[in-house]
Amino acid sequence: MNVIVIGGGAAGMMAAITAADCGHSVTLLERQARVGRKLMATGNGRCNLTNRHAAPAHYHGEDSDWCAYALAAFDVEATLDWFAGHGLVTTTEDSGRVYPYSNMAGSVLDVLRYALERPDITLCAGCTVSRIRRRGSGFTVETDQGSFAADKVILCAGGAAGSKVGGVMDGYQLAKQLGHHRTALYPSLVQLKTDPTYPRALKGVKAEAAVTIRRGREVLAENRGEILFTEYGVSGPAIFEISRAAATGGEGLTVELDFLPDWTDEATMHWLRQRRDGAADREAGTLLAGTLHSRLGQMVCKAAGFTNQGAATLTDRELEKIGRCLRRFTLEVQGVCGFDQAQVTAGGLRTDEFDPETMESKLVPGFYACGEVLDIDGDCGGYNLQWAWSSGHLAGLVMT
Numbered sequence: 001m002n003v004i005v006i007g008g009g010a011a012g013m014m015a016a017i018t019a020a021d022c023g024h025s026v027t028l029l030e031r032q033a034r035v036g037r038k039l040m041a042t043g044n045g046r047c048n049l050t051n052r053h054a055a056p057a058h059y060h061g062e063d064s065d066w067c068a069y070a071l072a073a074f075d076v077e078a079t080l081d082w083f084a085g086h087g088l089v090t091t092t093e094d095s096g097r098v099y100p101y102s103n104m105a106g107s108v109l110d111v112l113r114y115a116l117e118r119p120d121i122t123l124c125a126g127c128t129v130s131r132i133r134r135r136g137s138g139f140t141v142e143t144d145q146g147s148f149a150a151d152k153v154i155l156c157a158g159g160a161a162g163s164k165v166g167g168v169m170d171g172y173q174l175a176k177q178l179g180h181h182r183t184a185l186y187p188s189l190v191q192l193k194t195d196p197t198y199p200r201a202l203k204g205v206k207a208e209a210a211v212t213i214r215r216g217r218e219v220l221a222e223n224r225g226e227i228l229f230t231e232y233g234v235s236g237p238a239i240f241e242i243s244r245a246a247a248t249g250g251e252g253l254t255v256e257l258d259f260l261p262d263w264t265d266e267a268t269m270h271w272l273r274q275r276r277d278g279a280a281d282r283e284a285g286t287l288l289a290g291t292l293h294s295r296l297g298q299m300v301c302k303a304a305g306f307t308n309q310g311a312a313t314l315t316d317r318e319l320e321k322i323g324r325c326l327r328r329f330t331l332e333v334q335g336v337c338g339f340d341q342a343q344v345t346a347g348g349l350r351t352d353e354f355d356p357e358t359m360e361s362k363l364v365p366g367f368y369a370c371g372e373v374l375d376i377d378g379d380c381g382g383y384n385l386q387w388a389w390s391s392g393h394l395a396g397l398v399m400t
């Protein structure tokens, strides 16, 4: 059977190799000059290819359980065995994140590229698919390099995220031509835009913090870890991991930062009183020197309203204000950065239009979709690539 795979990203390469392993003749069409361009950018160039904790709870979408079958059918162990069988040595961090032992994304891409080099796989790079047409029981796939006939088509064109490394809207448009629908799309695993007044002054400063995204008193998401202040808001792993809530949560959100998450309010006050009592003739803005990054410490005191006055003159009530800023530093969320900065697309092709056990369309038999183009997105930490491997593998098992 002739199988056309559209998109030479993580899911597409896995689907193509699996389909060839099943005895099909495969043509892989990739818009960019090379396959796996986005893969090279993953994990800051290290490629966090999976996570030992991969499970449906780490995935999102209108029906996030839809991903369960694929994740179990080609699970983390099976994925790592598959990669090991193709020569990839990996290492697992305490967090469960798995990286190539070489710490280079190129190693993951290398084993995939070598696995694609076989007579039953034809790779057409620099070939953009513009249309998929139903023809009899098969398909015609139209590209800027001519038309290709296929018995089955697997769409792995990815999502809109990471546009600098190839994220485009094409996948959604190609599926729409066949009658498929998509949900709303949002950038996810992305930096937050906030009122920039304080972040801009702290640009480049990193801190450990507990992070809470709220609408009024309602908590939309909580996390803890490293944050980074930027020109336009806050970034860093702890922010990325909960950015989906800010992207999809609508208006009126705030992000609250607790810079001493292990401390009680009482312990914080006790510490602040000690600092005041030992402060001699220093300025209030220096009260947190030695507690936080110096610029952040000064900013917390400034946000509480104290800079030049003598630290020793601060009353307990004034210290409480500083304590509140230290434990509940609140920034108004103005949105999230765009798809160009995002690592993944939240939303995608409606999963209720595809069979979770085969990835085949329920509307168009013989048409399959997998990877990020579908309405499934994972948490930060290797979950999105695991979804690409699992769903790509399942789609590649195309049945006659």
Ligand SMILES: Cc1cc2nc3c(=O)[nH]c(=O)nc-3n(C[C@H](O)[C@H](O)[C@H](O)COP(=O)(O)OP(=O)(O)OC[C@H]3O[C@@H](n4cnc5c(N)ncnc54)[C@H](O)[C@@H]3O)c2cc1C
Pocket (backbone or CB within 6 Å): 006, 007, 008, 009, 010, 011, 012, 029, 030, 031, 032, 035, 036, 037, 038, 039, 041, 042, 043, 044, 047, 048, 049, 050, 127, 128, 129, 130, 156, 157, 158, 159, 161, 162, 165, 166, 167, 168, 170, 171, 342, 343, 344, 370, 371, 372, 373, 381, 382, 383, 384, 385, 386, 388
């Ligand atoms: C900077 C960055 C870092 C990331 N880091 C990680 C990480 O460490 N771990 C993790 O799990 N996830 C990470 N991700 C997310 C992960 O890379 C994606 O979720 C995953 O690559 C999706 O795989 P995919 O095959 O579905 O799509 P893609 O990898 O995007 O592949 C889709 C392919 O289809 C091609 N294509 C699109 N339209 C057409 C067309 N019309 N014709 C032909 N070809 C077409 C594209 O050029 C592309 O090569 C990161 C993403 C980014 C942007």
